[in-house]
Amino acid sequence: MTLAWPRVVGPRVDARDKATGATRYSADVESEGALHAAVVRSTVPHAEVLAVDASAALAIRGVTAVVTARDLERRFGDELCGRRVRDMPLLARDKVRFPGEGIAVVLATTRRVAEDAAALVVVEYRELPPVLDALGALEPDAPRVHESPWRYDGAVVDPSDPPNLQSGLVEGDLVAVDEVLGRAAHVVTRTYRTPSGYQGYLEPQCWTASPRPGGGVALLGTAKAPYRLREQTAKTLGLALDAVEVEPAPLGGDFGGKGGVVDPTLCAALALWANRPVRLALRAGEDMTATDARHPSVVEVRVGCDADGTLLALRVDAVFDGGAYAAVKPIPSANLHGMAECALGYRLEAFFVRSRIAYTTTVPKGHMRAPGAPQAVFAIESALDELASAAGVSPVVLRRRSVLAGGDRDAYGHVWDEARGTETLDAALAAGDAAPRPKDRGRSGWRRPAPSGWRRGRGVALYARPTAPPATTSLRLAPGDDGRLVVELPFPETGTGSHSVVREELAASLGVDPERVEVRQVSTASLPYDPGVGASRVTVGLTAAVRQLAGRWSESGGTEAVTIETGSGTEPPALSFCAQVADVAVDPETGQVLVLGVVTAADVASVLRPRSHRMQIDGGAVMGYGFACLEDLLEGDGQVWATNLAEFRLPTAQDVPSLRTVLVEGGRGVGPANVKAVGELSNVPTAAAIANAVAEATGRRFRQLPLTAERVFWALHGEAGEEAGEEAGEEAGEEAGEEAGEEAGEEEGPA
Amino acid sequence: MKLHARVNGSPFVAEVPATSSLLEVLRGAGLTGTKEGCRIGVCGVCTVLVDDRPVSSCLYLAGCASEADIWTVEGMAERAPSVVDAFVECEGMQCGICTPGQIVAVASMGPDVRDENGVRRYLSGNLCRCTGYGTIVDAALDAQARRRGEVAPT
Amino acid sequence: MTDPPSGEAAFLVPGTVEAAVEALGAAGAVAVAGGTSIGLLVGQGLLAPSVLVWLGRIPELSVLEEGDGQMSIGATTTLATLAAHPRVRTAVPALADAAASVGNTRVRAVATIGGALGHADPRQDLPPALLALDARVEVAGGRGRRHLAIDELIDGFMSTDLGPDEVITAVRVPLVDGRRSCYLRFTPGSADDYPTVAVAATAEVADGVPTAVRLAIGGAGPAAYLVPEAEQVEGAPEGRWAAEVAEVAEAAARRADPVDDRLGSAAYKRRMVAVWARRALERCLGADGVQP
Numbered sequence A: 001m002t003l004a005w006p007r008v009v010g011p012r013v014d015a016r017d018k019a020t021g022a023t024r025y026s027a028d029v030e031s032e033g034a035l036h037a038a039v040v041r042s043t044v045p046h047a048e049v050l051a052v053d054a055s056a057a058l059a060i061r062g063v064t065a066v067v068t069a070r071d072l073e074r075r076f077g078d079e080l081c082g083r084r085v086r087d088m089p090l091l092a093r094d095k096v097r098f099p100g101e102g103i104a105v106v107l108a109t110t111r112r113v114a115e116d117a118a119a120l121v122v123v124e125y126r127e128l129p130p131v132l133d134a135l136g137a138l139e140p141d142a143p144r145v146h147e148s149p150w151r152y153d154g155a156v157v158d159p160s161d162p163p164n165l166q167s168g169l170v171e172g173d174l175v176a177v178d179e180v181l182g183r184a185a186h187v188v189t190r191t192y193r194t195p196s197g198y199q200g201y202l203e204p205q206c207w208t209a210s211p212r213p214g215g216g217v218a219l220l221g222t223a224k225a226p227y228r229l230r231e232q233t234a235k236t237l238g239l240a241l242d243a244v245e246v247e248p249a250p251l252g253g254d255f256g257g258k259g260g261v262v263d264p265t266l267c268a269a270l271a272l273w274a275n276r277p278v279r280l281a282l283r284a285g286e287d288m289t290a291t292d293a294r295h296p297s298v299v300e301v302r303v304g305c306d307a308d309g310t311l312l313a314l315r316v317d318a319v320f321d322g323g324a325y326a327a328v329k330p331i332p333s334a335n336l337h338g339m340a341e342c343a344l345g346y347r348l349e350a351f352f353v354r355s356r357i358a359y360t361t362t363v364p365k366g367h368m369r370a371p372g373a374p375q376a377v378f379a380i381e382s383a384l385d386e387l388a389s390a391a392g393v394s395p396v397v398l399r400r401r402s403v404l405a406g407g408d409r410d411a412y413g414h415v416w417d418e419a420r421g422t423e424t425l426d427a428a429l430a431a432g433d434a435a436p437r438p439k440d441r442g443r444s445g446w447r448r449p450a451p452s453g454w455r456r457g458r459g460v461a462l463y464a465r466p467t468a469p470p471a472t473t474s475l476r477l478a479p480g481d482d483g484r485l486v487v488e489l490p491f492p493e494t495g496t497g498s499h500s501v502v503r504e505e506l507a508a509s510l511g512v513d514p515e516r517v518e519v520r521q522v523s524t525a526s527l528p529y530d531p532g533v534g535a536s537r538v539t540v541g542l543t544a545a546v547r548q549l550a551g552r553w554s555e556s557g558g559t560e561a562v563t564i565e566t567g568s569g570t571e572p573p574a575l576s577f578c579a580q581v582a583d584v585a586v587d588p589e590t591g592q593v594l595v596l597g598v599v600t601a602a603d604v605a606s607v608l609r610p611r612s613h614r615m616q617i618d619g620g621a622v623m624g625y626g627f628a629c630l631e632d633l634l635e636g637d638g639q640v641w642a643t644n645l646a647e648f649r650l651p652t653a654q655d656v657p658s659l660r661t662v663l664v665e666g667g668r669g670v671g672p673a674n675v676k677a678v679g680e681l682s683n684v685p686t687a688a689a690i691a692n693a694v695a696e697a698t699g700r701r702f703r704q705l706p707l708t709a710e711r712v713f714w715a716l717h718g719e720a721g722e723e724a725g726e727e728a729g730e731e732a733g734e735e736a737g738e739e740a741g742e743e744a745g746e747e748e749g750p751a
Numbered sequence B: 001m002k003l004h005a006r007v008n009g010s011p012f013v014a015e016v017p018a019t020s021s022l023l024e025v026l027r028g029a030g031l032t033g034t035k036e037g038c039r040i041g042v043c044g045v046c047t048v049l050v051d052d053r054p055v056s057s058c059l060y061l062a063g064c065a066s067e068a069d070i071w072t073v074e075g076m077a078e079r080a081p082s083v084v085d086a087f088v089e090c091e092g093m094q095c096g097i098c099t100p101g102q103i104v105a106v107a108s109m110g111p112d113v114r115d116e117n118g119v120r121r122y123l124s125g126n127l128c129r130c131t132g133y134g135t136i137v138d139a140a141l142d143a144q145a146r147r148r149g150e151v152a153p154t
Numbered sequence C: 001m002t003d004p005p006s007g008e009a010a011f012l013v014p015g016t017v018e019a020a021v022e023a024l025g026a027a028g029a030v031a032v033a034g035g036t037s038i039g040l041l042v043g044q045g046l047l048a049p050s051v052l053v054w055l056g057r058i059p060e061l062s063v064l065e066e067g068d069g070q071m072s073i074g075a076t077t078t079l080a081t082l083a084a085h086p087r088v089r090t091a092v093p094a095l096a097d098a099a100a101s102v103g104n105t106r107v108r109a110v111a112t113i114g115g116a117l118g119h120a121d122p123r124q125d126l127p128p129a130l131l132a133l134d135a136r137v138e139v140a141g142g143r144g145r146r147h148l149a150i151d152e153l154i155d156g157f158m159s160t161d162l163g164p165d166e167v168i169t170a171v172r173v174p175l176v177d178g179r180r181s182c183y184l185r186f187t188p189g190s191a192d193d194y195p196t197v198a199v200a201a202t203a204e205v206a207d208g209v210p211t212a213v214r215l216a217i218g219g220a221g222p223a224a225y226l227v228p229e230a231e232q233v234e235g236a237p238e239g240r241w242a243a244e245v246a247e248v249a250e251a252a253a254r255r256a257d258p259v260d261d262r263l264g265s266a267a268y269k270r271r272m273v274a275v276w277a278r279r280a281l282e283r284c285l286g287a288d289g290v291q292p
């Protein structure tokens, strides 16, 4: 595939500043005379707040105020806040709904004083029954987390729904799916579970708000979607849109976690209230326990094939614990698009997907890298292996029979000109068999030997994801000093190299030296609109926008600044596949799972910056590995027990499997640069590939993540605990009689 | 207490609470290249050198830095330019929040750390959520090779 | 107006053990060595000392020397130094390996052997290794110096026998010709984590016959413990240890008193003690083909 125009890939624009400590992230920007905010957080899952005694805190030298919901209401009214569903107060009013919910804020001259004083604020509660289990929460007689959730602005439920439904999503045809499954030669019905998780970025969220001299407020901080934040802050505080200015800073990781609007709006409110700049910086532990965790899931899969292993129908019924508020969910359905799209990869005669998210009195759940997809694909791709074994065909054969090919109609009715499922799968399998190339230093040079006496297994999983045509964005190009060109961008650099892509694309389109192009990220006061980074859309959208910008610039003679705003694209989406092959070794005596290697085959079109592209794939696979084997916020009794990075372990350089990537090149992408999104691909199928490998190694099927040594041990060694019975050796292919509800209601796992 | 030390080669004096962390002291003095992440010694984004040893400045008591020779990422272009170059050239970063710590950690590696296993073990306490570590390990191996005077393999 | 609770503390840098002992006599004083634990506790607001007594500038405490059939390791010797020290690695590999596996590079660079014992967290690596090696600890205080075994020093969960003004000055490890030692830690999640269980074994093996077998377990009780049944392996002829080793491993598990936590349920840890005790004994006796 040749590129549409000549490009030069130079060093990343942000690299040297990042390598010398010069880059200013949100927490590095000091604001003269700012007060520091420390949040007093609920210690209980569900309670009425009877009294807040701040006298001891107020007596501390350096404390200027202790602010409660009442104070803010008096000034700003009682609008709630949220990205779509506006159901969350800036600070709890009368009632707290999760441990970690903000009740009051201490403002002080230093952070240390604010935090010390916050610890002295005494809150008197009258506890209410907690709602801790998502399935139970949907029962008609469950205690209510919210009295009338359908009344909230943006609500996607109505009074006839179960009391704690946060959002529901249905795709496909239930009648048809049951009819087709009824005549399938083999059907398996299985339930899979995943724990709540944390995005794991290493930069805690941080905000600085300053009242503007002419009125309104400026907000600087960890904002992945500055324009959307502006909208919500303005709405919640009753301000005009242009009275709020959001300045994004480079993000120290996002992965879906930095789109929240409640904390920054709180910070803005505090600054206006105090009429002074206010900084609200979260500690890592607060970020983990009180912002927007990944949804834990219970996913029931029912899937059937004919006698020779051709897939016929898929039925997926998922229940997610959405936590106390829907406020952090960014899409209009307030559900998870990974669920909506989960039946995409295969030819099916019928399918049905239902995804229900329940309110519980736990930390609100939000988005994390391909929201919903890791959970759904873990379940579906595990179930396909179970079905393969029931049908007596190999997992690879089963997938090859039905994976989408060019010209196929998918389950949703869309016909794809290009669908390279088989090619991608084959590429992964071939690479899995090949010897590592020594020049792949840093990855395949790193081989983990399988310890002797351990059982080996290999597993495969597939994921299909559409790349949507470019969404709306805006850019500005202006002449700078000494013949330089300054491009202004509406969103922060998250490290994907998007700013470098802009520079290189623009330089190439205008035929100038990239060194002459300077890229700047500007505040919401400067450009019309952008929906924010995320959903793998940045690079895809940018190339189209840059091209338009260059065209306009040339037309206008290139002497005065031009601003462009792109419309959302109309061309058809592209489809990418990702196939992974995982090799594992399992210690039969301890249950320890060592993931020796993960091969990722990615279906790509043009690759603009090969190293950045590779990091997306590697980083994704490592995140997928963490999801499979390590990461668990350990929510129990409504509390998050893994409250820091010693408890919630992220994979280290030493823990990760050997990674290899093969690019299945030559695909057809979207936009003028012909690209397929890559950011939310390789983290998705990893857990299923690993679980399938562990099943091969042990002869046992594990339907609950993470695959800890202890889980595997008890499955292999029978005794102690329900876990063994639940996990171990059910006969594949049998019809599981229980309803999802009953089965999923069982508690399991070690105390 | 009054802290006397050298930071990035220059004399440094500050009046600080004895219980403050070296991280607070450095950031408070405007050296914000060193980041605050976990604050419990696990993630490594706060790594600085104290008398040539890599430490988690988030839990290093300021007092224990008395009279010490401290180097932060801001000083790496001077003290370990080949490490900085290796990270830029190998693109050993994505969001960059872990990068200052990675670079300081690599600058503290002894010559005994030569191969990939050694690098991964040495850097295991410097977490990165973005890159999957491949390009960071590349950069570290490059830096070590440059330090040995070998031409960096590409 | 009052000052915030985490207010000012004095930071003292004594130059001798005697001066340190005197400084520690003050109310609210704590000893600081590498400061990795103290720094963490203070940073999290879990400890608010009024006097910090830093041991990092006391020459006597940093001596590492050999003589009289023992290795004397000054209390402020860092874990990185122990892990890399050629004599430690050859003479007492269990100690070098235990030191090399603590936390991460930055912890090992400054954390000290004295701090590792003073912290007394049951999940720590050094206590079982030092216990199996039959190390003794020299302690100095207002009433002079005394010597303690590891399981006398660490007398419970996060608890030591040290008086408020006492400091560990050195750890003495006996050097015995022909003694082998090994240390194994089980970290099934992340290698940087605390071990789920940890096991150290030592034995003298002459002509294939083991004597002086010691086995110590960490992570499976309020403190590291010895398994006296280990002596059952003594005297068994070469290659005929299997039954004894299995029995000792079961005894080690019976003595375990673990708790349920993130690293594993108590029941699981107990089972792992048996597995890893057997593996450590096999490694130490050379039965698994790997040089300890």
Ligand SMILES: Cc1cc2nc3c(=O)[nH]c(=O)nc-3n(C[C@H](O)[C@H](O)[C@H](O)COP(=O)(O)OP(=O)(O)OC[C@H]3O[C@@H](n4cnc5c(N)ncnc54)[C@H](O)[C@@H]3O)c2cc1C
Residues within 6 Å of the ligand: B040, B041, B042, C030, C031, C032, C033, C034, C035, C036, C037, C038, C039, C040, C055, C075, C076, C101, C102, C103, C104, C107, C110, C111, C112, C113, C114, C115, C116, C117, C118, C119, C123, C124, C125, C126, C162, C166, C167, C168, C169, C192, C193, C194, C195
């Ligand atoms: C991120 C991280 C990971 C860790 N992982 C591990 C691990 O995997 N395995 C493990 O074993 N440990 C681990 N630890 C704990 C570590 O071992 C201890 O923090 C360290 O050994 C303490 O040594 P220090 O010199 O820093 O002690 P300090 O923090 O200075 O002191 C610790 C305690 O000992 C006392 N003390 C110190 N020196 C003396 C002395 N000479 N005499 C009397 N009392 C003294 C202090 O008063 C204090 O109570 C980890 C710690 C961190 C921060």
Ligand code: FES
Residues within 6 Å of the ligand: B035, B036, B037, B038, B039, B040, B041, B042, B043, B044, B045, B046, B047, B056, B057, B058, B059
């Ligand atoms: S912030 Fe210091 S190690 Fe994480």
Ligand code: FES
Residues within 6 Å of the ligand: A202, A252, A253, A495, B093, B094, B095, B096, B097, B098, B099, B127, B128, B129, B130, B131
């Ligand atoms: S580059 Fe983002 S954490 Fe390492």
